[in-house]
Amino acid sequence: MTITLDDFATFFRAVNAGHDPFPWQTALLTGIAGSARWPSAITAPTGSGKSAVVEVHVFLNALYSAGSGPRVPRRLSTVVARRALVDSQADRAQRVADWLDEGDSPLAREMSALLQRLSAADDTPPLVIGHLRGGISLRSTWIDDPSACAVISATPDMWGSRLLLRGYGSSMAARPREGGLLGLDNAVVIDEAHLSRQLVGTARWVSQHNADVAERLGVPGLQVVESSATTRSASPDGIGIGPDDLADPTLRPRLTLPKPVTVVESAAWSGKKATDQYISTLVDQVQDMARTADDGTIGCIVNRVDTALRVAERLGDDCPCWVGPTRPLDLAQLKRSYPALLGLDTAPRQAMPRFLVATQTVEVGVDLDLSGLVTELAPADSLTQRFGRVNRRGLRDSGPLTVVAPPQDKLAEQLPYSLDDLADALQWLGGLPDTEGASPQAVADHPPKARTPERAIVKLPHVGDVMRWDATADLMWADEDLELWVRDSLEPDDAQVGIVVRQPLPDEDAEVIPLLAATPVDQAEVFPAGIAVARAVVDRILEGRGDHARAFLSRADEITPLGADDASAIRPGDVVIVDAGHALTRHGVVVSDANRAESLETRWGTPDVAVIQKDSADSQWLSALADLTAEDAQTEYSDLGGEGLLTLGPPNALGELPWIVVTSQKTAEEDEELRQEWSASDQPVLLTAHQSNVAGRARRLGERVALDPELTAALELAGAHHDDGKADPRFQHLRLSNYSSLVLAKSEHRSSQAVVRRQFAGGELPRGWRHELRSVAVSWAEVSLAPHGPLVARLIGTSHGRGRILPQPDAASLATPSDPAEVNERVAALFGSGEWPELMAATSTTYGVWGCAYLEALLRAADCQVSKEGS
Numbered sequence: 001m002t003i004t005l006d007d008f009a010t011f012f013r014a015v016n017a018g019h020d021p022f023p024w025q026t027a028l029l030t031g032i033a034g035s036a037r038w039p040s041a042i043t044a045p046t047g048s049g050k051s052a053v054v055e056v057h058v059f060l061n062a063l064y065s066a067g068s069g070p071r072v073p074r075r076l077s078t079v080v081a082r083r084a085l086v087d088s089q090a091d092r093a094q095r096v097a098d099w100l101d102e103g104d105s106p107l108a109r110e111m112s113a114l115l116q117r118l119s120a121a122d123d124t125p126p127l128v129i130g131h132l133r134g135g136i137s138l139r140s141t142w143i144d145d146p147s148a149c150a151v152i153s154a155t156p157d158m159w160g161s162r163l164l165l166r167g168y169g170s171s172m173a174a175r176p177r178e179g180g181l182l183g184l185d186n187a188v189v190i191d192e193a194h195l196s197r198q199l200v201g202t203a204r205w206v207s208q209h210n211a212d213v214a215e216r217l218g219v220p221g222l223q224v225v226e227s228s229a230t231t232r233s234a235s236p237d238g239i240g241i242g243p244d245d246l247a248d249p250t251l252r253p254r255l256t257l258p259k260p261v262t263v264v265e266s267a268a269w270s271g272k273k274a275t276d277q278y279i280s281t282l283v284d285q286v287q288d289m290a291r292t293a294d295d296g297t298i299g300c301i302v303n304r305v306d307t308a309l310r311v312a313e314r315l316g317d318d319c320p321c322w323v324g325p326t327r328p329l330d331l332a333q334l335k336r337s338y339p340a341l342l343g344l345d346t347a348p349r350q351a352m353p354r355f356l357v358a359t360q361t362v363e364v365g366v367d368l369d370l371s372g373l374v375t376e377l378a379p380a381d382s383l384t385q386r387f388g389r390v391n392r393r394g395l396r397d398s399g400p401l402t403v404v405a406p407p408q409d410k411l412a413e414q415l416p417y418s419l420d421d422l423a424d425a426l427q428w429l430g431g432l433p434d435t436e437g438a439s440p441q442a443v444a445d446h447p448p449k450a451r452t453p454e455r456a457i458v459k460l461p462h463v464g465d466v467m468r469w470d471a472t473a474d475l476m477w478a479d480e481d482l483e484l485w486v487r488d489s490l491e492p493d494d495a496q497v498g499i500v501v502r503q504p505l506p507d508e509d510a511e512v513i514p515l516l517a518a519t520p521v522d523q524a525e526v527f528p529a530g531i532a533v534a535r536a537v538v539d540r541i542l543e544g545r546g547d548h549a550r551a552f553l554s555r556a557d558e559i560t561p562l563g564a565d566d567a568s569a570i571r572p573g574d575v576v577i578v579d580a581g582h583a584l585t586r587h588g589v590v591v592s593d594a595n596r597a598e599s600l601e602t603r604w605g606t607p608d609v610a611v612i613q614k615d616s617a618d619s620q621w622l623s624a625l626a627d628l629t630a631e632d633a634q635t636e637y638s639d640l641g642g643e644g645l646l647t648l649g650p651p652n653a654l655g656e657l658p659w660i661v662v663t664s665q666k667t668a669e670e671d672e673e674l675r676q677e678w679s680a681s682d683q684p685v686l687l688t689a690h691q692s693n694v695a696g697r698a699r700r701l702g703e704r705v706a707l708d709p710e711l712t713a714a715l716e717l718a719g720a721h722h723d724d725g726k727a728d729p730r731f732q733h734l735r736l737s738n739y740s741s742l743v744l745a746k747s748e749h750r751s752s753q754a755v756v757r758r759q760f761a762g763g764e765l766p767r768g769w770r771h772e773l774r775s776v777a778v779s780w781a782e783v784s785l786a787p788h789g790p791l792v793a794r795l796i797g798t799s800h801g802r803g804r805i806l807p808q809p810d811a812a813s814l815a816t817p818s819d820p821a822e823v824n825e826r827v828a829a830l831f832g833s834g835e836w837p838e839l840m841a842a843t844s845t846t847y848g849v850w851g852c853a854y855l856e857a858l859l860r861a862a863d864c865q866v867s868k869e870g871s
Contacts, residue, residue: 002066003110005033008059010107015055015099022251023244025052031239032060036070036220038187041238042227045440046388047254048241050227051367053078053189054093054151058115058127061149065114071706073187073220074118075142077152079159079199080191082361083133083324086153087331090131093151097127119148120701121865127151132158143177146185146854146861147704156199159188160486163206163222164461165469165853173801175472177860180853183210185219185705193226194381194450195488200226201458202485206850209466213848217855218708229385229440246441253394259387260437261401263429269377269406271414274307282307283314285374285402286355293400296371297341300357301386303376303414309586312357319355321587322362328524329601330588341368362389369393377405377414379421380428380448387438401438403429416489424449454488461485470840470849473804497534497570498526499590500554503580503602504613509550509561511649511658516552516559518647518661519604519611521575529590531572536592538567541582548579608664610644622657684738685871687726690745693871695719697862711855714788718795718859721783725774725814734765746867766813772799774814776836777826794843794852795859797836804840 008029012021021029024044032038044050057076063069078089103109115126121144130142130152142150152159161168165179182188183206193200207222214221226235245251264285268278282300290298300315302308305323312321320334340351360378362368363385369392375383383403391399405426406412413419428448436442468480483490500521505512529537538551542564551562554575562569562576570576578584580602583594604611612621624640625633625648634646642662649659698719702712723745725731732738736747776783776797783792797803811831815824830836844852 002068003059003062003107003114004066004068005030005063007107011059011111012052012055014105014107015096016052019250021052021055022049022248024239024241025049025056027242028053028239029056029059032056032072033063033069036072038073038189038223038225039237039239040225040235041193041240042189042225043238043240044227044229045241045255045444046229046385047392047394047440048245048251050191050229051078051089051092053225053227054089054096057151057187058096058149059111061118062111062114065117071220073185073223074146074148074705075150075152075181075186077154077159077182077186077188078191079154079156079188079196081156081195082363083155085191086131086133086155087328088367089151089153090129091335093127093129093153096151097125097129100126115149118704119145120697120704120862121145121869123869124148130154132162143174143181143857144861144864146181146857147701152182156190156196156486157482160199160202161482163203164482164485165472165849166480166482171801172473176798176801176804176853177857179469179472180850180855180857183222183850184214184217184854185221187220187223187225189225189227191227192381192385193228197453198455198458198484198488199486200224201460205460209461210848210850213851216708216847217711217851219705219854229388241444250394254392255394255440256436257391257394257396257398257439258436259390259399259401259439259442260434261387261403261429261432263403263405263426265407266404267407267410269404269410271412274304274310279307279310279314282311282374282376282404285404286311286315289372289374289400289402290354293372294396295352296369296396297352297354297356299368299370299373299375299389300355301362301373301375301389302357302359303378303417305359305589307376308357308359309589309591312355312587315355315357318353319357320353321589322356322358323589324359324361325528325589326361327527327588329603332524333601362386367392369395370399371396372400372402374402374404377403377422377425379417379451380425381451382417383425383429384438384443384448387443388440416491418452421451455490459484466849467841467844470844471804473802496528496572497531498523498575499529499534499537499584500525500527500575500577501580501582501584501600501602502577502604504615505579506613506658508658511652512552513559513561514650515611515659515661516554516577517557518649519609520557521554521577522603522605525603525605526575527585527588527590531570533590533592534576535567535570537582537584537590537594538562538570538576538578540592541578542567544582548581550579552577604661610662612660612662613658621660625660626651626655626657684736684742684744685746687723687743687745690866690871691720691723693866694722694859694863697866698859701858701862705858707858710787711791714786714792715795715855715858715862717783717786718792718799719862721775721779721792722772722796722799722859722863723775724778724796725771727778728771728774728816730765730816731771766810769810769813770800770802773797773803773831774827775799776803777814777823777830780826780830781822790839791843791847791852791855794839795855798856799859799863801856801860803836 009021013019042050060069060072064071080086099108100112103112112126124145128142128148128150130150132152132154142152158168162178163182165175167175167178170178188203190196190200203224207224210221266278266281268275268281286298286300300311302311305325308321308323312319338351338353363382368389370390373386373390375386387401390401411423432438432446433442541551542549542562553560553562554577580600581597583597584590585598586594612618625636628636630648633648637646644662644664647661649657651657695716699712699716702715726745727743732744736744738744776793779796783789786792811827814831815827
């Protein structure tokens, strides 16, 4: 079978528990299918399914693969300034990916095959998911195959910094790849765009800047979509709710059922920390609503974390708390415990808490379905979003809303909300109709006044900024502050520190430190905390008594114990690791006044890492491998049926192993640096074979994304020469331990410890020596005469993201006296006399900064895919 537009409804029902798409969602699909472009704006009230852009994107790419639709962007980025919504969008994409992977219907199998046909690598899944926000592990799988259909969920800072080739949390080598793949062949939907005016402006500028580049490359550019539930766009190609939607039997009740609003005045309301009297007012209102509402969940949304924690404690055990500093591990547990609350139709209805307390983190897009809501006064657009969490599916006759506010004469700012915005909100509430209240349709008919912009002027980039961002490998005194380009607010964020709990840690610090170094922290296990709170918590732990009165600092990949007076030395961005059993949290949030130890889930970094200790079920390995070298221990472990790569703890005075870390093989296969010298195969890889395979994969990638044929040929030629520099005897001897007559690209499979040890064992390769820069000089005679020769040379020299530099300070080391004279001359001219920066600037001008970065991403992906496959 093949698919057509008519199959969209069947697909949509399959991944949305049998629900049909709304008319506006179908219109969005057909509009893009007819124009090959996403609209510039989407306006749809809360509950009307804006998140379905994911399904539209996936179906359009399958349609293209079937030959029934246009070439549309391979990547969809959904961007919103709420971590909870970023997670929700990633969950939605994962649900679609699971349906494709399971293949339980002919349509699922057909769409899965069509989407995989787009990809250059055989092992790429039908749908690739990227998840970019603070507080989670930053996996780079979305850049591994630029030809794949992908959905990337991100916060504005994380997405915007990557678009500008300065990704927060990204390695220097990954930055150009990320920027190229977001600046081209990508559609970005920026939700609640009126709160991200600066990012919208920057993205639209990049889109326009890249328009000619995209046409030259033959791929779609960056298509920018503003999305909002409350602000109607003036864009002529915008799409939103129409008469057909209001007639839809499922959507109409969501939009029109009443949500009566009651404003409760509280003289105890304050712009500062909530008093006990005010907390009592909130709790009383929640409990009063619970006595009259049905058996669903009553929500309470407040403006500050401390208020949320105190209200949740007063409401008792049947009251989860969802706030911004909630650790990702705990949020995942909340979703598992109450799936029905979070919109999973298949979940039993009894899996609902009586209360839920939250902060602004649940305002946008989170698929909560509350039976009623008590909320603090907030700006009108925030209130509209909060109201949208009530009776979201339209299954109840009404959804009561209570807003707790001060008397008019006591109204004051409550940061981050201004006095003017709060006053406008009170006035807007008073003008809502008595019967309909704040139903989405009533809100559309009585739109709130726009919030006061945090910045009066949107700052657009210029060419000079782009030239600076293009130099991704130049060493700066400090990373550039990108807030000017990606954020509406220029107020500094509260300095943050991460707290991690691990158990069981060995009693001896000398055994703990290497164990923590061998099990790097995964952001999912990090509790975010303000620096003052973190210092107070650590001080209290260090002042305690007993074996666990200790803490360890993780900074710049170094683990050090903290002394009794060291808490004040904790800096923003640090991670502090402590033993379990301390009073750290209230409702899963790190606070300075916790009075009891809560039960906290712990792990050893990423989920695929396990630690064998003396009390472990498999502790026999500690003695079985105690007298062996790392490589012999790995061999013995594998031969006896063990799975994974081992890291052995340092033997104690008796020669006993205190611990063994077991990491999955997949983790090593995804480490790009290790793969440059190590193969998943048990046989060494010949250089000629590797380069031939990379060239072929580069050609396939170019063809799969419909790249201009001449540029595809240039990409293939770069792949054929990208590792020429590895033939240098110094690299063969010192990096690959190869003294045979064969010229290798990679050595055979070894233990992870052996690879790392070998990387630093030699001393003859000069510091900073890069084989890809030598590759440029060695291949210059051929590539310089080829079509697009300067571009080919650039792609070779930047094939690992590290050649984007000023003249090489130790350029002469790239060649030796035994090399041909022309190689020495090329090295001197390119990397000593300044030709390389000139070539970089010229190619950036000709093919565009983002165009070059995109092509670099294609070549790097070809190399990584081939290496991962063992060749």
